[in-house]
Amino acid sequence: MFQLINKTMYLYILGLVASRFVYRWYKESKRVTNKKEKYVYITGCDSGFGNLLARHLDELGFNVIAACYTEKGEDELKKITSDRLATVHLDVADSESVEQTAAHIKTLVGQKGLWAVVNNAGVALPSGPTDWLTIDDYKDMIAVNLCGVIDVTLSVLPLVKKAKGRVVNVASVFGRVSPFGGPYCVSKFGVESFNDSLRLNMAPFGIKVACIEPGFFKTNVTDTVAMKNNLAMLWNRLPQEVKDGYGHDFLNASIEMLEHRFNMLTDGNLMKVVGCMEHAVSAVYPRTRYSAGWDAKFFWLPASYMPTCILDRLFRRNSPNMKPELSAL
Numbered sequence: 014m015f016q017l018i019n020k021t022m023y024l025y026i027l028g029l030v031a032s033r034f035v036y037r038w039y040k041e042s043k044r045v046t047n048k049k050e051k052y053v054y055i056t057g058c059d060s061g062f063g064n065l066l067a068r069h070l071d072e073l074g075f076n077v078i079a080a081c082y083t084e085k086g087e088d089e090l091k092k093i094t095s096d097r098l099a100t101v102h103l104d105v106a107d108s109e110s111v112e113q114t115a116a117h118i119k120t121l122v123g124q125k126g127l128w129a130v131v132n133n134a135g136v137a138l139p140s141g142p143t144d145w146l147t148i149d150d151y152k153d154m155i156a157v158n159l160c161g162v163i164d165v166t167l168s169v170l171p172l173v174k175k176a177k178g179r180v181v182n183v184a185s186v187f188g189r190v191s192p193f194g195g196p197y198c199v200s201k202f203g204v205e206s207f208n209d210s211l212r213l214n215m216a217p218f219g220i221k222v223a224c225i226e227p228g229f230f231k232t233n234v235t236d237t238v239a240m241k242n243n244l245a246m247l248w249n250r251l252p253q254e255v256k257d258g259y260g261h262d263f264l265n266a267s268i269e270m271l272e273h274r275f276n277m278l279t280d281g282n283l284m285k286v287v288g289c290m291e292h293a294v295s296a297v298y299p300r301t302r303y304s305a306g307w308d309a310k311f312f313w314l315p316a317s318y319m320p321t322c323i324l325d326r327l328f329r330r331n332s333p334n335m336k337p338e339l340s341a342l
């Protein structure tokens with residue numbers, strides 16, 4: 014008798030879970046209409062996710078305003094996209110450039126307003142152990158990855174309000190955990206915080222705010238040659254005393270580990286991230302957060318909920334960066 018009740022209960026729970034998933038899938042599959050009337054402004058379109066998103070949204074029929082850092086990026090994108098796509102030059106770390114771009118966008122969108130802004134532009138170097146870096150290293154990256162996101166958002170927020178549109182912020186799994194030193198994690202934690210307060214503050218105006226948190230993907234940001242050169246550059250400028258503390262072999266061990274990890278972990282399918290960005294822009298019911306990539310979903314996200322003592326042990330055990338010659342641990 015008890016066995017029969019247990020079985021029925023399990024089936025009932027299974028049915029509830031399954032119908033919840035089906036309902037979520039159905040709800041999330043709905044897309045907005047009138048794409049040709051909607052303008053989407055994307056930063057950092059020269060390469061990587063931004064470039065692919067610009068092409069993808071252009072193919073779907075949106076009016077894409079692709080902001081590129083270089084002229085070459087603009088020219089190459091124009092060659093392979095429709096006449097609808099407009100390019101602009103933008104340095105997100107330069108307020109004058111941000112303001113000029115916003116003024117240009119205002120004339121482009123007119124009374125329709127701006128449907129979405131995607132804050133994608135970002136840099137990841139220099140990165141390394143915290144005491145290898147200077148305050149200027151921090152300021153320079155924060156200027157792009159965090160202040161750039163805030164500046165660009167504020168510059169077009171009145172236009173987004175007009176369209177009751179969206180703000181999509183590209184953070185990272187390193188906006189949740191900080192397994193290495195330097196300004197990258199600091200800047201991405203900042204993006205997460207800005208994203209969350211903006212979401213709350215803009216909800217009454219009908220603006221939706223979504224955060225994309227990718228894991229490791231093969232782009233310029235994870236280019237191992239650039240990373241190795243960056244580590245060597247940081248090491249070479251260190252005072253001898255600091256080098257002695259880390260030990261003679263530390264740089265080579267770090268470079269070896271970096272190459273091994275990145276070759277093993279980076280995913281070449283950028284559509285996993287771009288698909289999330291596209292959903293955030295075009296779904297009727299976008300999510301507030303998107304974990305893009307298997308490593309993000311099954312390692313970094315769960316890791317971010319672990320107690321600090323366990324997480325620290327895990328990171329220390331898996332990184333030679335944490336074992337200098339003069340280690341007290």
Ligand SMILES: NC(=O)c1ccc[n+]([C@@H]2O[C@H](COP(=O)([O-])OP(=O)(O)OC[C@H]3O[C@@H](n4cnc5c(N)ncnc54)[C@H](OP(=O)(O)O)[C@@H]3O)[C@@H](O)[C@H]2O)c1
Binds near residue numbers: 083231
């Ligand atoms: N790849 C990953 O594994 C990963 C993981 C998590 C988060 N992300 C984030 O995803 C975003 C896109 O990066 P990505 O991986 O696609 O790398 P990417 O190919 O290097 O894209 C970054 C883009 O930002 C542009 N950019 C750099 N500095 C700029 C500035 N001051 N003003 C305007 N644009 C600037 C770059 O232009 P140039 O190419 O001309 O320099 C490039 O087009 C970044 O925010 C990054 O932090 C990436």
